[in-house]
Amino acid sequence: MPTTAHPVRYDAYAFSQALGDLIRVVQFRDRDRACCHDLSVSQCYALEAVIQAGELSVNQLAAHLFVDKSTASRVVSGLEARGMVERVPDPSDARRVRLRATRQGLAVHERITVELTGEYRALLERFDPDVAAGMTEMLRLLAHSFSERVDTSSGRCCTISHAQERS
Incomplete structure (x- = not known):
């Protein structure tokens, strides 16, 4: 977990964790409903x-x-x-x-x-x-x-550049 020395990175990490939690719950609910x-x-x-x-x-x-x-x-x-x-x-x-x-x-x-x-x-x-x-x-x-950040045109994963990851 990132330290609070870099608040933007910590906020991004906290955001990522919260979004992941939401996605997992919604995907489970969607799967349950679809089934x-x-x-x-x-x-x-x-x-x-x-x-x-x-x-x-x-x-x-x-x-x-x-x-x-x-x-x-x-x-x-x-x-x-x-x-x-x-x-x-x-x-x-x-x-x-x-x-x-x-x-x-x-x-x-x-x-x-x-x-x-x-x-x-x-x-x-x-x-x-x-x-x-x-x-x-x-x-x-x-x-x-x-x-806007998703590109499936290449047919492969990992299309986000490392420069984007650092920003």
Whole structure:
């Protein structure tokens, strides 16, 4: 653990620890909720992305999930086997397909969303409304800031330069 001699580094370390704690809890909750509907967390995230976009290519889904195309394809195959998504011809290029949620996929997503929204509502009710709104905005800013630093184009990990790590 860094010493307090470097407050910025300590703050970054404390931030990292707190964020890690939050991510672990949320991922467990997501996994628990997804399992209730016979889906993996990755499949839930993929289904949500397809529904939000209306239609996506596998490449677009891979970029959205920060994974490579083959990983996205495996996730989609699982969703397709469960009747949650379908591959439809891309109107602009007959060689390509687009992903679209089925009625079953929309229904499962709706059930999961209702369950999670109820949990989040109960959580947010513990806070002053202005604090709850501020937390929501902070989470959006964090997600945006983190996504700007993610690059999956090389197909390999460790793409953050050492210069960025020291800053």
